[in-house]
Amino acid sequence: MTAPERVAVALGDRGYDILIGEGLLVRAGTEIGPLLARPFTVIVTDETVAPFYLEALQASLDGAGIASQAVRLRPGEATKDFAHLERLTERLLQFGVERRDTIIALGGGVIGDLTGFAAAVLRRGVDFIQIPTSLLAQVDSSVGGKTGINSSRGKNLIGAFHQPKMVLADIGVLDSLPRRELLAGYAEVVKYGLLGDLEFFTWLEGAGAGLLAGDTAARIQAVKSSCLAKAAIVAEDERESGVRALLNLGHTFGHALEAATDYDGSLLHGEAVAIGMALAFELSAMLGWCPGEDSARVRRHLASVGLPCDIPDDTRFATDRLIDFMGQDKKVIDGRIPFILVSGIGKAFIAQDVDLADVAKLLDGARAEFVAS
Numbered sequence: 001m002t003a004p005e006r007v008a009v010a011l012g013d014r015g016y017d018i019l020i021g022e023g024l025l026v027r028a029g030t031e032i033g034p035l036l037a038r039p040f041t042v043i044v045t046d047e048t049v050a051p052f053y054l055e056a057l058q059a060s061l062d063g064a065g066i067a068s069q070a071v072r073l074r075p076g077e078a079t080k081d082f083a084h085l086e087r088l089t090e091r092l093l094q095f096g097v098e099r100r101d102t103i104i105a106l107g108g109g110v111i112g113d114l115t116g117f118a119a120a121v122l123r124r125g126v127d128f129i130q131i132p133t134s135l136l137a138q139v140d141s142s143v144g145g146k147t148g149i150n151s152s153r154g155k156n157l158i159g160a161f162h163q164p165k166m167v168l169a170d171i172g173v174l175d176s177l178p179r180r181e182l183l184a185g186y187a188e189v190v191k192y193g194l195l196g197d198l199e200f201f202t203w204l205e206g207a208g209a210g211l212l213a214g215d216t217a218a219r220i221q222a223v224k225s226s227c228l229a230k231a232a233i234v235a236e237d238e239r240e241s242g243v244r245a246l247l248n249l250g251h252t253f254g255h256a257l258e259a260a261t262d263y264d265g266s267l268l269h270g271e272a273v274a275i276g277m278a279l280a281f282e283l284s285a286m287l288g289w290c291p292g293e294d295s296a297r298v299r300r301h302l303a304s305v306g307l308p309c310d311i312p313d314d315t316r317f318a319t320d321r322l323i324d325f326m327g328q329d330k331k332v333i334d335g336r337i338p339f340i341l342v343s344g345i346g347k348a349f350i351a352q353d354v355d356l357a358d359v360a361k362l363l364d365g366a367r368a369e370f371v372a373s
Contacts, residue, residue: 005220007227009143010235014163018143018227020220024170025056025131029064032129035165037100039066042092044115045106046075049133052176057106057131068104069095073111077263080114080149082158088118102127102165108134108181109141109269113156116147120162130167134177135185135219136270138169139192139226140247144234150263154328155255161239169227171219182212183307184270187250187277189222192229194277194298195249198346200225205301212305245331246348249340250276256325260316267312274307283354283362284341294345311366319363323356 004021019031033039041061045054050072061068071091073079097103105115105128112130119128130142148159174182186208193201204211204222211218230247237244253276254269261267281298284290299309311317331338333352339359341351 005224007224007231009163009231011163011238016164016166018167018169018231020138020169020171020223020227022170022172022216022220024168025053025173026060028057028131028168029060029062029066031166031168032061032102032104033064033066035127035129036066036102039064041066041068041102041104042095042097043068043070043104043106044073044088044111044118045070046073046079046108046111048075049107049111053106053133053173057104073114075107075110076265077110077150077258077269078265080110080156080263082149084114085118085149088114089122092118092122097122097126099123099126102129104129104131105142105164106131106133107137108132109137112137112142113147113159114149116145116162116164117149117159120147120160125162127165128162130164132167132169133173135174135182135223136188137185138171138174138223139185140188140230142167142169143227143230144244144247145238150259151328152262154259154325155263157328167227169223171216171223174219175214179212179306180268183305184268186212186305187270187274187302187307189226190302191247191249191273191277192226194281194342194345195246195340195348196346197225197229198344200229201301201345208301208305240331245338245350246340248331249342249348250274250278250280252276252326252329252331252337252339253279253322255329256322257311257317259325259328260321271308274302275309275311278302278309279311279362279366280339280341282366283339283359284343286362287341287354287358290342290344294342298345311363313367317367319360322363323360326359 004019007018132142145163148156151157250273254272257272281295285295
């Protein structure tokens with residue numbers, strides 16, 4: 001078996017490794033065992049992921065002499081709420097999880113965020129390990145320690161910074177993803193090129209179609225490049241007081257779009273981010289900060305792989321309503337909504353003084369007929 005790629009998140013005594021490669025699920029027990037204070041863990045997963053991967057993970061743990069229990073939750077963004085957080089923490093206590101124990105998140109971004117937050121608050125903090133099963137989670141949400149749940153007022157407004165002890169990104173699990181889910185994750189891959197790496201974005205223009213079609217080498221390269229970029233930013237700014245905010249390129253718009261759907265699954269996170277990134281480039285071009293050809297190039301690539309670039313033409317996405325949701329963004333300072341804008345591909349910056357009248361003008365002109373996949 002080929003040795004996995006390894007990316008270090010340099011946070012001193014809270015640092016950890018991201019392992020990237022094929023076959024990591026079946027060797028998870030060997031990798032995880034040394035991190036456990038006792039040979040016991042609880043796996044948190046969802047009802048979609050469990051039939052594919054829970055048995056293999058538990059067999060790997062059992063082979064390493066590690067006993068395990070499992071909690072299965074409903075899939076979907078609606079699971080990231082207080083009711084499911086309460087249910088999960090009660091189950092973890094029922095299984096006898098102690099402060100020195102480590103729990104495992106086996107799933108996509110929803111499971112990772114919810115499990116990480118439960119770990120942060122259970123007994124005032126227990127350790128957890130991320131085993132992300134979606135492309136989006138492998139390149140973004142499993143790395144960096146952001147955990148949390150949603151509020152009716154917006155996405156991820158309740159949570160904590162709580163770093164995992166390890167991330168195991170098994171590229172093989174991506175084969176089971178529906179194309180729509182794979183595309184949603186690909187939007188976050190594109191983000192890393194757009195915010196700080198023109199060379200990576202250019203590579204994606206050539207390799208993206210193959211990556212989405214199943215090219216294993218391209219998938220490993222994309223996940224590794226994305227994790228390297230995020231690890232470097234997290235090491236510099238763990239709690240998003242500065243440069244880490246750049247990772248939210250497309251997210252101020254995207255989170256507002258998601259909130260407008262009440263997280264009903266009609267618009268996936270990555271789809272919302274793709275629209276948000278297109279809007280961020282268009283707003284930057286409209287304000288004279290970014291060449292129009294760069295904005296067109298970004299839109300062309302997103303559209304070429306099948307990602308949306310326009311706001312659904314649906315009354316839920318009324319301009320005033322979206323701006324209200326943006327005002328609840330967790331990055332708001334003194335009532336001002338910060339936007340991550342660009343001076344070109346690979347050149348993102350934080351803009352604190354954007355006139356909301358310009359944002360409204362952009363939103364009014366960015367509508368498209370909405371057909372849920």
